[in-house]
Amino acid sequence: MSADPEGPALTFWDHLDELRTTLFHISITTVVAMVACYALSDSLRDLLLSPFVKAAATIGSGAGSLVLLRPTEGFVVQLKLALFAGLIVSSPLNFWHLWRFISPGLHENERRAALPFISVATLLFLTGVLFGFQILAYTTGFFLQFATAEVSNQWSLSAYIGFVTQMLLAFGIIFELPLVIWILARMGLVTQHTLRQYRRHAIVVILVISAILTPPDPVSQLVMAVPLWLLYELSVLVCVLVLREPGPQEPVSDGAQDDSLGTAPGVDEEDRRESTNDAAASEDPSERTDTRGGTRG
Known part of the structure; x- marks a missing residue:
């Protein structure tokens, strides 16, 4: 290069x-x-x-x-x-x-x-x-x-x-977890709700691993468990910050304006006139009104 x-x-x-x-x-x-x-x-x-x-x-x-x-x-x-x-x-x-x-x-x-x-x-x-x-x-x-x-x-x-x-x-x-969560959140594959939903499961897994790999005293278990738990909470915070980032504002196109008015984009004037004529032909004659003389008695 x-x-x-x-x-x-x-x-x-x-x-x-x-x-x-x-x-x-x-x-x-x-x-x-x-x-x-x-x-x-x-x-x-x-x-x-x-x-x-x-x-x-x-x-x-x-x-x-x-x-x-x-x-x-x-x-x-x-x-x-x-x-x-x-x-x-x-x-x-x-x-x-x-x-x-x-x-x-x-x-x-x-x-x-x-x-x-x-x-x-x-x-x-x-x-x-x-x-x-x-x-x-x-x-x-x-x-x-x-x-x-x-x-x-x-x-x-x-x-x-x-x-x-x-x-x-x-x-x-393992300590790359916050960065991995940031990437997955940017891709829309992970949300903070998912991480919060499985927080208790993650804490149980962390405590079990700490109990196995450390001596039986509580201090040694906490020395390993607390950093891993903070790492998980940091991942949740990263996911929240990513999802709060505003997305790009897309300009409203003419087609979108047509959708808001109930007309599909790409339909030309002739098609709209034909649709109006078909609707008028299917209307009940008894409900029609005479535009020149009002409603007939």
Whole structure:
């Protein structure tokens, strides 16, 4: 796409060339960030292991430990962590490269709406990831409790890291709920009445999930339940604000004026005269009046 929206249109091959350049810049940025993050992969691994360490310390003996099941597993986990962190660190610059490629093909109103949309989506996702990390120790402790005298916890490091990343990704997506509701409300697929109608069901589901994934004390359950409930209420508020937005005022056409007078648009004068004559012919003769002499006695 042309860097200048007002410039000459590019050919198909020009677009492919710009796309190739954009993907090359994104690849270089990601690789550089990945190499830089690999030097910090030990610290990142310890950070992701901290919920397991905290949960195991709470449970005590029998909590189990993490193991390496393959000779290359430790190295592969380090590479995955470096790639995961590199994608996150390089994402702002990668989005900028994509924006330079896409923005010339957008209308002005689309360009104005895209940046706030991306900013809000990013903020909600990061908030969900941080919230998910805060409750990760409770979630890990819940799954560690299934060990018995005959069955011990021997999780592989790769499986645990995969579990952590999936949990963080899931909470990041869940926190996009207000934005999803905004889109559905704009499309007319969801109303605030629907969300209010199922509010009690949503609260019950939130409480059940909080009771399962947190310790039995009420404080821990509320720490997880209250943010999820506020997220649902925020979705209701977003839906209300969207439906309150005034729609575009359409000018009244001549056809609409004809409808208000009881005449269908597109009916010409001759058709209207024929309809009047047919109505006069079907009228009862006894009810006719003489326009020249009044009603005959």
